[in-house]
Amino acid sequence: MEHLTQTLALTLGVGWASGINLYAAVLVLGFLGLTGQVDLPQGLEVLSDPLVMLAAGGMYLVEFFADKVPGFDTLWDTLHTFIRIPAGALLAAGAIGNLGPGAELAAALAGGGLAAATHAAKSGTRVLLNASPEPFTNWTASVTEDVGVVAGLWAAAMHPAVFLVLLALFLVLLLWLLPKLWRGIVRVFGALGRWLGSSKANEQCGPQERTTPAPPRGPASGGGPTHQGPGTPKV
Numbered sequence: 001m002e003h004l005t006q007t008l009a010l011t012l013g014v015g016w017a018s019g020i021n022l023y024a025a026v027l028v029l030g031f032l033g034l035t036g037q038v039d040l041p042q043g044l045e046v047l048s049d050p051l052v053m054l055a056a057g058g059m060y061l062v063e064f065f066a067d068k069v070p071g072f073d074t075l076w077d078t079l080h081t082f083i084r085i086p087a088g089a090l091l092a093a094g095a096i097g098n099l100g101p102g103a104e105l106a107a108a109l110a111g112g113g114l115a116a117a118t119h120a121a122k123s124g125t126r127v128l129l130n131a132s133p134e135p136f137t138n139w140t141a142s143v144t145e146d147v148g149v150v151a152g153l154w155a156a157a158m159h160p161a162v163f164l165v166l167l168a169l170f171l172v173l174l175l176w177l178l179p180k181l182w183r184g185i186v187r188v189f190g191a192l193g194r195w196l197g198s199s200k201a202n203e204q205c206g207p208q209e210r211t212t213p214a215p216p217r218g219p220a221s222g223g224g225p226t227h228q229g230p231g232t233p234k235v
Contacts, residue, residue, distance in 0.1 A: 006160040010041070011095040012167060013156030015111030017149045018088030019118030021067075022080070023060035024146055025091070027053060028153045038157045043094025067142040070130050077123035088115025117174055124181035 017025035026047055033040040033048035046052060066076045092111020093104045122145065129137045155163040 005164070006157075007041070007095070007097055009156040009160030009163045009167075011092050011107050011111060012114060013153050013163060014044075014091040014095050015088040015114035016118055016167060016170075017153050018091055018111070019084050019115035019120075020122055020145050021060075021063065021149045022084050022087050023056045023063055024149045025153060026056040027060055028150055029091075029157075030056065032154075032157055041095050041097045043097070044091065064142075064146075067145075068135070068139050070135050070138050073126050073138060073142070074123065074130055077119070077126060081119065081123075084119050085112050085115045088112055117171075117178070121174055121177060121181065124178070124185055127185050128181065 014025060014029065017028075029038075029040065029044060030047040030049075030053040032038040033045065034053070040048065047056075063076065067073050089108040089112030092114075093108040095111075096103050096107035125141060126138070129141060152163065152166075155166070
């Protein structure tokens with residue numbers, strides 16, 4: 001029973017963490033396996049390879065800075081939609097151990113789904129944070145995410161039952177949060193679209209207003225009878 005709980009916690013944990021910060025997740029698992037604190041399943045033993053850890057460490061440093069630049073962090077998250085979710089599925093399948101192809105496929109589906117959910121929550125939150133001009137909220141969110149990944153995977157490896165309870169609470173919170181994030185994102189992009197439309201309309205109207213000739217005045221306009229003074233001879 002204890003082994004099953006630990007396997008389940010590690011399987012769901014790598015999927016959950018991959019959607020937030022894939023490179024930090026690989027580094028944490030590799031470090032735990034390399035130092036002997038955790039016996040990684042056969043499918044995850046490769047994470048302890050120094051080359052894998054070096055590559056993950058380099059990419060983590062890149063993401064550490066990219067994730068704290070307002071605007072660019074959203075672009076980074078968009079590109080990583082195609083990396084975090086498949087990687088979360090792959091890591092979860094590797095964490096399930098030698099329980100057969102069916103168990104591996106089920107783990108991949110669960111891990112990929114968790115990675116997609118946490119990735120959507122992270123990227124959606126960043127879109128809303130980028131609506132404010134100051135960068136401090138982005139920095140705070142990024143550091144909190146990194147600390148959460150490290151602490152969460154450590155708990156999954158060392159205290160799997162506690163992690164599973166916290167993960168269940170997190171998923172309940174996520175079900176409540178995601179619709180609100182979606183509505184907020186729609187409002188942000190709606191406001192951005194209206195602003196761009198207004199700017200484009202002003203650019204189009206500006207030159208026309210400057211080049212439209214003023215209507216002629218006086219006798220040359222032919223627009224109506226002219227006033228004849230008392231000294232003007234009539235024809």
